[in-house]
Amino acid sequence: MPTCFQFVKQMVMNRPALYLFLTLLCLVVPAIVENSWAVDVDVSTVQAADVSIFEMKRWSPYAAGFGIGVLSWLVFLLSDNTLGASGAYAKTAGMIERFFKGRQVEERAYYRENPPEIGWGWMLLAGVVIGSFLSAWISGDFRSVMVPELWEQRIGSSAFLRWLTAFSGGILLGIGSRWADGCTSGHGISGTLQLVVSSWVAAICFFIGGVLTALIIF
Amino acid sequence: MLKNMHSNRTVQLTLGFLMGVCFGFLLQKGGVTHYEVIMGQLTLKDWTVVKVMLSAVLTGMIGIYLLRIPGLVRLHKKSGSFGSTVIGGLIFGVGFALLGYCPGTVAGAVGQGALDALLGGVAGMLLGTGIYSILYDRLEKRILHLGEFGKITLPELLNAKPWPVILRVSTVIAVFLLVLEVAGG
Numbered sequence: 001m002p003t004c005f006q007f008v009k010q011m012v013m014n015r016p017a018l019y020l021f022l023t024l025l026c027l028v029v030p031a032i033v034e035n036s037w038a039v040d041v042d043v044s045t046v047q048a049a050d051v052s053i054f055e056m057k058r059w060s061p062y063a064a065g066f067g068i069g070v071l072s073w074l075v076f077l078l079s080d081n082t083l084g085a086s087g088a089y090a091k092t093a094g095m096i097e098r099f100f101k102g103r104q105v106e107e108r109a110y111y112r113e114n115p116p117e118i119g120w121g122w123m124l125l126a127g128v129v130i131g132s133f134l135s136a137w138i139s140g141d142f143r144s145v146m147v148p149e150l151w152e153q154r155i156g157s158s159a160f161l162r163w164l165t166a167f168s169g170g171i172l173l174g175i176g177s178r179w180a181d182g183c184t185s186g187h188g189i190s191g192t193l194q195l196v197v198s199s200w201v202a203a204i205c206f207f208i209g210g211v212l213t214a215l216i217i218f
Numbered sequence: 219m220l221k222n223m224h225s226n227r228t229v230q231l232t233l234g235f236l237m238g239v240c241f242g243f244l245l246q247k248g249g250v251t252h253y254e255v256i257m258g259q260l261t262l263k264d265w266t267v268v269k270v271m272l273s274a275v276l277t278g279m280i281g282i283y284l285l286r287i288p289g290l291v292r293l294h295k296k297s298g299s300f301g302s303t304v305i306g307g308l309i310f311g312v313g314f315a316l317l318g319y320c321p322g323t324v325a326g327a328v329g330q331g332a333l334d335a336l337l338g339g340v341a342g343m344l345l346g347t348g349i350y351s352i353l354y355d356r357l358e359k360r361i362l363h364l365g366e367f368g369k370i371t372l373p374e375l376l377n378a379k380p381w382p383v384i385l386r387v388s389t390v391i392a393v394f395l396l397v398l399e400v401a402g403g
Contacts, residue, residue, distance in 0.1 A: 056247070061269035062395075064248025068270065069277020071240050076282055076291040079233050080224045083241060085322035089340075090347035097348060110354035120234040125325050127238015128245065132329030135246035144331040148253035148318065166334045169316025170324070170342015171349070176313050177321055178350040179306025179357070181296055184320040185241075187307075188271055191296055193278035195372040195383060198298020202307045203271075206320075207260075209311015214260035217315065 057139045072190060081120055084186030086177035088125040091116045093174075154218055180205070220290070242326050245270075251326035253318040253334070260315050265398050272391050279387065283380055293371070300365030317342070 053059070068083070075083050094116025098105045105111060136142040147162045155161065177183040180202050182191060188206060191199020223229055248270045249255045258264025285291040314320055317339050319327050324343065327335035373383045 058249050059247040061248050061266045062273045064244045064250075065270040065273025066277050067244040068241065068248075068274035069279075069281065071237060071244065072274065072278040073281040073285060073291075075237055076294075077220070077285060078223060079230055079237070080220075080292070081234075082294045083237075083322075085320075085325065086343075086347075089321060089343045090351065093344045093348035094351065096344065097351075108351055108354070109358070110351035118231070120230050123231045123234035124238035124241065125322075127235040127240075128242035128322060128325040129329040130235075131239035131242025131244075132246040132251055132326035133242070134239070134329075135243045136251075136330035139247075141246070142331050144333055146333040146337075148332070148334065150254045150257055151318075162334050163338045166317050166338025167342040167345075169313045169318070170339040170344075171346035172309055172313030172342075173317055173321060173324075173339070174313075174343035174346020174348075175350045175353075176306050176308075176310030176346075177343075178347055178354075179362075180303050180310055181298070181306070183310065183322065184271070184314075185322040187296070188320075189274050189278065190294070193275045193282060194293050194295065195279065195380070195387065196293075196295050196298075197367055197370050197372060197375055198296050198303045200372070201298060201367070202303045202310075205304050205307025206311045206314060209308040210260045210314040211262065211311075213312045213315035214257060218257065218261050 054135075054138050055140075057141045068189065069193070072193060075190075079120060082186060082190035083124070084121060084182060084190055085125055085128065086174075086183035086186060087114070088122040089174055090114060090178055091119070091122055176209075241322070242329055245323055245326040246330055251319070251323050251330055251332075253327070253332065256318050256320070256323065257315075269395060269398065272395060276388055276391050279384060283384055295369045295371060297369040298367050299363055300367075301361040301363060303367075305361065313346075 072083055075081055090110075091114065094105060094111050094114075098116060106115065133142070146159045147157055151162055173183075177186075180187065182188075182199065182202060184203070184206060187199040187202035192203055245251050249266050250270055255264060255266050259267035282291060282293075286293070317324065317335075319332075319335055319339055321343060324335045324339040328340060371380075372387070373380045376383065
C-alpha cells in the first residue's frame with residue numbers, strides 16, 4: 001500500500017500539469033455527457049431573492065470587469081506577469097508536435113524563442129476552463145451545445161457547418177494571435193491597461209477585423 | 219519576499235492556475251463566454267464585451283500605476299509594428315468573428331459546455347499556432363518588423379508624465395461607458 005501511494009505521489013509531483021489535465025477531463029466529460037442536469041438546477045429563476053452572487057447566471061459587465069481589473073493587480077504583483085491566453089495554445093501545439101515528431105521540433109526558431117513547455121500561462125488557461133465550468137455549474141448555466149442558438153437562427157442547424165466555420169476561425173485566431181503577439185486578454189486588457197501603444201493598436205485591429213467579418217456573415 | 223515568490227516555480231504554477239480559475243469564473247459571470255454575446259458585440263448590437271474590457275482596463279490601469287509608485291510592480295511592455303500588430307490583429311479579427319470566441323473566452327466556453335468551442339475553436343487554434351511556428355522564420359525576416367513603433371507606452375509616445383495621460387484615458391473610458399448606457403447599448 002505505501003509503495004502504491006508513493007508511486008501516485010511521485011507521478012503527480014513529476015507531472016503536475018498532466019494530472020491536472022486529467023482531472024479536468026474527469027470533470028468536464030461526464031458533465032457534457034450528463035448535460036440534462038442543466039435543467040433541474042434551474043430553480044434560480046424561481047427563488048431569485050435567495051440566490052447568492054455565485055449562483056447568479058450573469059453579473060453586471062462592470063462588476064465582472066472590475067473583478068478582472070483587480071485580478072490583473074494580483075497577477076502583476078504576485079506573479080510578475082500579465083493576463084494573457086493565446087501563448088498557451090502555441091506551447092500546447094508544440095508539445096503535441098514534439099510528441100509525434102520528437103525533439104527536432106524544438107529546433108524551429110519559434111520554439112527556440114518560446115519553448116513548448118508547461119508554464120504560468122498554460123496553468124492560467126487550464127484554470128480558465130475550470131473557473132468557467134465552476135461558474136456555469138453553480139449557476140445552472142452549463143449546457144453542452146454544438147450549434148449556438150444565434151447560429152441556428154441565422155445560418156441553420158448543421159453541426160458540420162458550424163464546426164467547419166469554428167475550426168477555420170480557430171486556425172485564423174491561432175495564427176493572428178501569435179502574429180500580433182497577443183490576444184484580447186494579452187493586448188486587449190493587460191496591454192491597454194499599461195497604456196502600451198502596440199496593445200491599443202492591436203485591440204483596435206481585432207475589433208475592426210471582427211466587426212467587418214461579423215457584418216458580412218450575419 | 220515578492221522576488222522569492224516570483225522565482226518559485228511551484229508557487230507560480232499554482233498561482234497561475236488559481237488566477238486562471240478566477241479569470242474563467244469572471245469571464246463566465248460577465249457573459250462573455252457565450253457565442254451570442256460575442257457576436258452581439260461584433261455586430262454592434264450588444265456592448266457587453268466592450269463594457270467588461272473597458273471596466274477591467276480602467277480598474278487595472280489605475281491600480282497598476284499606483285502599485286508602480288513604490289516599485290511593487292513593473293510594466294510588461296510589448297513591442298509592435300505595422301507588419302506584426304496591424305496585419306496580425308486583422309487576421310485575428312477575422313478568426314474572432316468566424317469562431318465567435320477569442321483565445322481566453324474559447325477556453326471559458328469549453329468550461330461551460332460549448333462543443334463548437336472545444337472541437338472547432340481549440341482544435342483550430344492548436345493547428346493555427348502550429349502553422350504559425352512554421353511560418354515564423356519567413357515572417358520574421360520579411361513582415362514582422364515593417365513599420366516598427368517600438369516598446370513604448372502612450373505617455374512615453376506623448377513625452378508626458380503618466381498621471382495626466384491616465385486621467386484623460388480614464389475620462390474618455392468613463393464618458394464612453396456612460397454614453398453606451400444612455401444609448402442603451
